[in-house]
Amino acid sequence: MDTAAQRDLIPDRRERRRQSAAHRFTALGGVAALSLNALSSLAYGPEALVGVLVTVGASAVRYTLPVAIAVTVLLLILVWSYRRAIAVFPEGGGSYAIATRELGRGASLIAAAAAVLDQVLTVALGLAVGTAVLGSVFPIVADHRLVTALIALAGLTALNLIGIAESTAVLLVPTLLYIAAIAGIVVAGLLRGEPAAQIGTPADLHDLPGVIGPWVLLRALAAAATSTTGLEVVADNAPAFRAPAARRAQRTELMLGLLLAVLLLGIAKDIAAHQVLPRDGVTMLAQLAAAACGTGILFYAICLVIAGTLGLTANTGFAGLPMLLSRLARDRRMPFLFALRAERPVYRYAVAGLAVLAALALACANARVELLLPIYAIAVFTGFTVSQVGLVRHWVDEHGPRWRWKVLVSGIGAALTAAAAIVEFLAEFSSATWVLLFVAPVLMLLFDRTEHYYRDVADHLGLSAEIPVPQLDSTKKTIVVVPIAAVSWLTRRALEAATRMGDEIHPIAVDVDAESTAWLRERWQAWNPGLELRVLPSPCERLVEPLVDYADSLAAPDTMVIVLLPRIESRRRRYRLLHNQRAPLVMSTLTGHTDAIAATITFHVD
Numbered sequence: 292m293d294t295a296a297q298r299d300l301i302p303d304r305r306e307r308r309r310q311s312a313a314h315r316f317t318a319l320g321g322v323a324a325l326s327l328n329a330l331s332s333l334a335y336g337p338e339a340l341v342g343v344l345v346t347v348g349a350s351a352v353r354y355t356l357p358v359a360i361a362v363t364v365l366l367l368i369l370v371w372s373y374r375r376a377i378a379v380f381p382e383g384g385g386s387y388a389i390a391t392r393e394l395g396r397g398a399s400l401i402a403a404a405a406a407v408l409d410q411v412l413t414v415a416l417g418l419a420v421g422t423a424v425l426g427s428v429f430p431i432v433a434d435h436r437l438v439t440a441l442i443a444l445a446g447l448t449a450l451n452l453i454g455i456a457e458s459t460a461v462l463l464v465p466t467l468l469y470i471a472a473i474a475g476i477v478v479a480g481l482l483r484g485e486p487a488a489q490i491g492t493p494a495d496l497h498d499l500p501g502v503i504g505p506w507v508l509l510r511a512l513a514a515a516a517t518s519t520t521g522l523e524v525v526a527d528n529a530p531a532f533r534a535p536a537a538r539r540a541q542r543t544e545l546m547l548g549l550l551l552a553v554l555l556l557g558i559a560k561d562i563a564a565h566q567v568l569p570r571d572g573v574t575m576l577a578q579l580a581a582a583a584c585g586t587g588i589l590f591y592a593i594c595l596v597i598a599g600t601l602g603l604t605a606n607t608g609f610a611g612l613p614m615l616l617s618r619l620a621r622d623r624r625m626p627f628l629f630a631l632r633a634e635r636p637v638y639r640y641a642v643a644g645l646a647v648l649a650a651l652a653l654a655c656a657n658a659r660v661e662l663l664l665p666i667y668a669i670a671v672f673t674g675f676t677v678s679q680v681g682l683v684r685h686w687v688d689e690h691g692p693r694w695r696w697k698v699l700v701s702g703i704g705a706a707l708t709a710a711a712a713i714v715e716f717l718a719e720f721s722s723a724t725w726v727l728l729f730v731a732p733v734l735m736l737l738f739d740r741t742e743h744y745y746r747d748v749a750d751h752l753g754l755s756a757e758i759p760v761p762q763l764d765s766t767k768k769t770i771v772v773v774p775i776a777a778v779s780w781l782t783r784r785a786l787e788a789a790t791r792m793g794d795e796i797h798p799i800a801v802d803v804d805a806e807s808t809a810w811l812r813e814r815w816q817a818w819n820p821g822l823e824l825r826v827l828p829s830p831c832e833r834l835v836e837p838l839v840d841y842a843d844s845l846a847a848p849d850t851m852v853i854v855l856l857p858r859i860e861s862r863r864r865r866y867r868l869l870h871n872q873r874a875p876l877v878m879s880t881l882t883g884h885t886d887a888i889a890a891t892i893t894f895h896v897d
Contacts, residue, residue, distance in 0.1 A: 316528075316531050316532045316533065316539070320463070321525065321528075321531075321532055321539065321540065321543045322466065322543055322546070322547070323463040323466045324606060324607070324610055325524045325525050325528055325543070325547075325607055325610065326466065326521075326524075326525075326543070326547045326550075327417075327465075327466055327469070327521075327600065327603060327604040327606065327607060328413055328417070328520070328521030328524050328604050328607035328608075329519075329520065329521030329522050329524065329547055329551050330466075330469060330470065330473075330521070330547075330550070330551060330554070330604075331417055331420060331521065331600075331601050331604035332517060332518045332519070332520050332521055332551070333473060333518065333551070333554055333555060333558060333576070334420050334424065334574065334576050334597070334601055335416075335420055335517060335660055335664055336362075336514075336515055336516075336517045336518025336519075336520075336555070337355070337359070337515070337518065337555070337558050337559060337562060337575060338569070338574060338575040338576070339514035339515070339517055339664060340355060340358055340359070340511055340514045340515035340518075340559075341355060341562060341567070341568070341569060341575060342514065342569055342661075343507065343510045343511045343514045344358075344503070344507075344511055345568060345569060346507065347503055347504075347507055349566075349568055351503060352562060352563060352566055352567070352568060353563055354503060354511070355559045355562045355563045356556070356559045356560055356562075356563045358508075358511050358512060358515050358559075359515060359518075359555055359556055359558075359559030360556065360559075361512060361515075362512065362515040362516050362518055362519065362555070363552045363555060363556060365516060365519060365704070365707050365708075366518070366519045366522070366548060366551060366552055366555070367548065367552065368700055368703060368704040368707070369519055369522050369548075369675060369704055369708075370522060370544060370545060370547075370548030370549075371700060372678070372679055372682060372700065372701050372704050373522060373523060373525065373526045373544050373678070374541045374544050374545060375682060375697060375701075376389060376526050376678060376682060377525075377526050377529050377537050377540045377541050377544065378537060378541065379682070379685060380392070380526075380529070381529055381530070381536060381537040382529070382530055383526070383527060383528070383529055383530055383614070383618070385402075385406060385523060385526055385527035385615070385674070385678070386402040386405065386406055386523065386673075386674035386675070386677040386678045386681070387399060387402045387403050387406050387615065387618065387619075388618070389402075389677065389678050389681035389682065389685075390402040390677050390678075390681055391622070392681070392685075393681040393682075393684045393685050393688075394677070394680065394681050394684060398677060398680075398681075400735045400738055400739060401673065401677065401731075401735065402673075402674060402677045403615075403619060403624065403734070403735070403738055404730075404731045404734035404735050404738070405670045405671075405673040405674045405677070405731075406527075406615050406670075406674055407612070407615065407616075407734055408666065408667070408670035408727075408730065408731070408734070409523075409611075409667065409670040409671050409674055410608040410611045410612035410615060410645065411608065411612070411645060411648045411649055411652060412608075412649075412652060412663055412666060412667035412670060413521075413604070413605060413607055413608035413611070413667070414444070414447075414605035414608035414609065414645060414646075414649035415440075415605075415649045415652040415653050415656070415663055416660065416663045416664060416667050417601055417602060417603070417604035417605035417607075417608070418440040418443050418444055418447075418602050418605055418649070418653065418658070419436070419440055419653065419656070419658045419659065419660050419663055420574075420601045420604075420660055421440075421443065421597075421598045421599065421600075421601035421602035421603075421604075422436045422439045422440045422443070422598070422602070422658055423436070423574050423660055424574050424576060424577055424594060424597050424598040424601060425439070425594070425595070425598035426439075426572075427490070427491070427572070427573040427574050427577035427594065428577065428590075428591060428594045428595070428598075430572070433572060436657070436658040436659075437653060437654065437657055437658045439658075440653050440658040441650060441653060441654075443602045443605075444605070444646060444649055444650055444653070445646075447602070447603070447605055447606065447609065448609075448642060448643070448646040450606075451606065451609040451610075451642050452639060452642055452643075465596070465599060465600045465603055466600065468596045468600065469596060469597060469600035469601075470550070470554075472580075472593045472596045472597055473554050473558075473597075474554065474557075475583070475584075475593070476558075476561070476576075476579050476580050476583045476584075476593065477554060477557030477558060477560075477561060478557075479583035479584055480557075480561035480564070480565065480579060480582055480583045481557065481560060481561060481564070483565075483582070483583065485565075486565050486567075486581070486582035487581065487582055487583065487584060487585040488581045488582065488585045488586045488590075489570075489578070489581060489582070490570070490573050490577060490578060490581045490586060491570030491571060491572050491573035491577075491578065492570055492571040492572055493568070493570055493571075494568065494569050494570055494571055509710075509714045510714060510718045512711065512714075513668075513710075513711040513712075513714040513715045513718065514715070516668070516672070516707075516708075516711045517664060517667075517668045517671075518551070518555050519551075519671075519675075520667065520668060520671040521607065521671075522544070522547070522548065522551075523671070523674055523675065523678065524607050524610075524611055525540055525543050525544045525547065526540065526544065526678075527611050527614070527615070528540075528610060528611060528614060530614075531610075531614070558579065561579055561582070561583075562575070562579070565579075565582050567579060567582065576597060577594055580593045580594055580597070605649070608645060608649070609642060609645060612641055612645045613629075613641035613642060613645075616629040616630075616641045616644075617629055617630045617641070619738065621804075622742070623741065623742045623745035623746065624738040624739075624741050624742045625738070625741060626741070626868055626869045627869065627870070627873075628640050628868075629641050629644075656723075661722075661723075662722065662723045663723075665715055665716075665718075665719035665722075665723045665724050666723055666724055666726060666727060668711075668712075668715050669712050669715050669716055669724060669727060672708045672709070672711045672712035672715070673712055675704070675705075675708035676705050676708045676709040676712065679701045679702070679704040679705030679708065680701075680705045682697070682701040683698050683701045683702050683705065686698050686701070741869070744866065744869065745869070748859065748896050749779075751780075751896045752777075752779035752780050752781050752859075752894070752896070753779055753780045754777050754778070754779045758778055758779065758780060758782070758783050758818060759783065760783075760818070760819065760820045760821065761783050761784075761786040761787040761790070761820055768793070768794045769792060769793030769794065769795075769850075769851045769852075769853055770793055770794075770795040770797060770845050770850060770851070770852050770853070771789040771792050771793035771795070771796050771797065771853045771854075771855055772797045772799060772838075772841065772842050772845070772852065772853070772854045772855070772887075773785050773786060773789050773796065773797065773798050773799070773854075773855045773857070774799055774800070774801070774838060774854070774856060774857070774877070775798045775799065775800045775811065775815075775824060776800070776811075776857075777811065777814070778811070778814040778815060778818050780894065781857045781859065781894040782857065783820075784857070784892060784894060785855055785857040785892050786798065786820060786822065788855065788892050789855050792853055792855070792890075793851075793853060796822055797825060797845075798815075798820075798822050798823070798824050798825065799824070799825045799826070799827055799838065799841060800824060800825070800826050800827070801826075801827050801829050801833075801834050801837050801838055802826050802827065802828050802829055803829050803832050803833070803834055804832075808826060811824070812824065812826070825841075827840075827841055834873065834877075835873075835876055835877055835880050836880075838854070838877060839877070839880050839881055839884055839885060842854050842881060842885055842887040843884065843885040843886075843887070845887075846885065846886050846887065851888065852885075852886070852887040852888065853887065853888045853889075853890055854877070854881055854887050854888070854889050854890070855890050855891070855892060856873075856874045856877055856878065856889065856890065856891045856892070857891075857892050857894065858870070858874045858891050858892070858893050858894070859893075859894055859895075859896055860893045860894070860895050860896070861895075861896055862895060862896075874891055877889065878891075
């Protein structure tokens, strides 16, 4: 078949690019889908700060604004660094990507574990905070926080199984309403001389002079630094923006950082001005709303908007974890099934797995924010530190314009976030953070052992060895299509079987990753089995659809088309989950949409 004929058989590339772009973020869509994680920190960061300050006396609340100013400086440093990270790593400037490229295998495993915890607890914490705010208005919710959070988790999971583009559209209005509600609370609170109303039961606080020692000050700074969480989400998802992706992501990062800084300082000023203290049964954000507008209809409306939107902050976890697990799967540190897309560009397995883990976290903590927040904060601070250290390493090695200034700023950021993680771990060890001593090593071990297993299988398949050319047999009169992923013993066996099944053999590869496809072409040409490798384009980064379209295009009344799917079978049951996620998906789509025959050939390992 000549090149022109093959082009006629493949769907129009421009249409596929258009479909792919439709599922990527615009600047506004990026703000809607990715900023809520950072903005939600306004609901727990200032409250965590005040909770530490009042341990030395109620009057210590006057230090809220100075501490918030110090945290704002850290916030701006992180925004500056992540904007640079997006420029240097446009394929995704998250901590895992930076550690893998700049810091080596050990640091990348730490970053991967921290990133997974970050995304899982983003979901759990967002739902817990939203439930807490809702419970400040409706006491019945406060009595059933866990059930309420789990119901919200089920709804959000269903939303994300539909697709992230649709989720972005849903999040746009709530995001704008949330920003307007917080800004309204800040402005109205600053204009009032006295609180309009107070809610909740006063807590039993010590009436001390409020002299802050070094340890309390460090704890207060670490607690307030939780207000910076979420800034990394934009850099993590830089490839998800429409072209020019890096520029759009940088713009979103800057706007998000400035907006967060202004609102944080406004809330801190309100707390200090009105001497807002922790009260039993209500959140501090609900107290600020009551102080700003009283307890009328407007108060209920604001609290409902805040509670609902905080619940939706979990969507940033649903947006970020599938991409992270997909990258880990491509690096052979997670099962390949996490790299699979469904008919829509949704990582279904990752979404489902995230929902299960978030539900487990909520159940273990009984949806209590004070138990989830320290673990989440340490995971985020660890990612911040790894990212900053990786950027320092990059600029030391590469130099470039003003590299010393870049090293200084990122170095300061790394030191501050590392200190915050250590202080938070020590301060909350007895209540929550001890869990990290078990969970983090287990995650790192999981990534490490999965990678080693796939490496052993690759050696068993001879992926890096010289594979003898198959003995070709052209006695049959059938077209056999053989998907090719690599030059291996599995490929050799599949081609030999195909020559005994048909008289035309069509080895094909789907171009879902340009680098991998180029590597495969080189290996194929060096191997030279006597067959031409046909490469099918896939602008939407889908594997199944181009293959099915190609098989369907070969159909004719006098032609039988067989798609021979090579598969790996482990003799150990515990390893079977790590293979063959593509074959069932291809077979079900082929049988449902074409007249082609789907067949498999098995290569046993272990």
